[in-house]
Amino acid sequence: MKKRFIIIPILITVIFVLCLFFGKDLANAVLLKETAVSYTAEEEKTVTLKKGDYVILGKHLGEPIVWLVVDVDEGRPLLQTKHIIDFKAFDAAGDGDSDTKALGSSDFDTSTLKLWLNSEDKVRYISSAPADDFVLGGKNAYADEKGFLCSDNFTPEEKNLFDAEGIFLLSKEQISSLLPKELRAKTATKSALLKDESSYIFTSGKGIWYWTASPVSSNRTSVATVTSAGGFYKASAFDGVTGVCPAVYLKEQRCVAVWGNASEDKPFVITEVSR
Numbered sequence: 630m631k632k633r634f635i636i637i638p639i640l641i642t643v644i645f646v647l648c649l650f651f652g653k654d655l656a657n658a659v660l661l662k663e664t665a666v667s668y669t670a671e672e673e674k675t676v677t678l679k680k681g682d683y684v685i686l687g688k689h690l691g692e693p694i695v696w697l698v699v700d701v702d703e704g705r706p707l708l709q710t711k712h713i714i715d716f717k718a719f720d721a722a723g724d725g726d727s728d729t730k731a732l733g734s735s736d737f738d739t740s741t742l743k744l745w746l747n748s749e750d751k752v753r754y755i756s757s758a759p760a761d762d763f764v765l766g767g768k769n770a771y772a773d774e775k776g777f778l779c780s781d782n783f784t785p786e787e788k789n790l791f792d793a794e795g796i797f798l799l800s801k802e803q804i805s806s807l808l809p810k811e812l813r814a815k816t817a818t819k820s821a822l823l824k825d826e827s828s829y830i831f832t833s834g835k836g837i838w839y840w841t842a843s844p845v846s847s848n849r850t851s852v853a854t855v856t857s858a859g860g861f862y863k864a865s866a867f868d869g870v871t872g873v874c875p876a877v878y879l880k881e882q883r884c885v886a887v888w889g890n891a892s893e894d895k896p897f898v899i900t901e902v903s904r
Contacts, residue, residue, distance in 0.1 A: 678698050678891075684891070689714045694782075696896075707876065708879065710874045713821055714875065718769070728848065741754060743797065745759075745776055746873075747796050799841060813859035814857060839874045841861075845863045850866055851866070854871060879902075
C-alpha cells in the first residue's frame with residue numbers, strides 16, 4: 630500500500646515538469662496508455678440488452694466508445710457514454726441578442742453541439758460556427774472537425790442501430806433519476822485528454838464536469854452541468870473545456886454481439902440489430 634502513495638506524487642511531479650519544460654503534448658504522451666478494450670471476435674450471438682449492461686459501439690478519436698444502458702424505454706435501450714469522450718462548447722457565441730452573442734445559447738435544440746453530434750463528415754453550421762473566436766479562450770474550437778457520426782467513428786451498420794431521434798445529451802432530470810451519484814461522475818477517455826487544449830491533463834483518472842441538455846432558468850446562456858463529484862452546477866454555453874457524454878436510443882433491445890458479456894470489464898461489442 631505504501632508504494633501506491635509514493636508513486637502517485639512522483640508521477641504527478643514528473644508530469645508537471647514535462648508540461649513546464651516540454652509542453653503538454655509530451656506530458657500527455659506519458660499518460661496515454663492503451664485503454665481501448667482489445668478483443669478477438671467470437672461467434673456472433675443475439676443478445677437482449679437490459680439496464681446496467683455495458684456495450685462497445687463505434688469509436689471516437691480512434692478509441693472504442695463504451696456505453697452504459699441507463700434505461701429501457703418501451704423496448705428501446707437508452708445509452709450514455711461511460712466516459713467523457715471529448716471537450717466542446719455547448720453552443721458557439723457570436724449569434725443572437727447581446728447575451729447569447731457574447732456567451733452562446735443554452736437551448737440544446739439550436740446548439741452547435743447538437744448539430745455536431747448529429748452530423749457526418751461535413752457539419753453545416755446554421756449560424757456562428759464554434760471557431761476560436763466564438764468559444765471561451767479559444768479552447769477546443771471544433772468548427773473544422775468532422776461530425777460525431779462521421780465514417781471514421783461509425784459504420785453504416787452501427788448507425789443503423791440508432792433510433793431516429795438521433796444523438797443527444799441527457800437532461801439534468803434524466804441523470805438524476807436514472808443514474809446513482811457514483812455513476813454520474815465521469816472521467817475522460819485518454820484520447821479526449823490528449824486532444825484537450827486546457828489543463829485537464831492533471832485530472833486524469835478523476836471526475837470532470839460535463840454538459841447536460843438542461844438550461845439554467847435564471848438566464849439564457851448557462852447550462853446545467855454534472856460536476857466532478859456527481860452533483861450539478863452550471864457553465865456558460867460557450868465554455869469549450871466542459872466535457873461531452875453523448876446519449877442515444879437504440880431501435881431494439883435485441884442486437885448482434887461479437888464479443889463480451891455486458892460487464893464493465895467485458896462489454897458487449899455490438900454490430901447491428903438482430904437479424
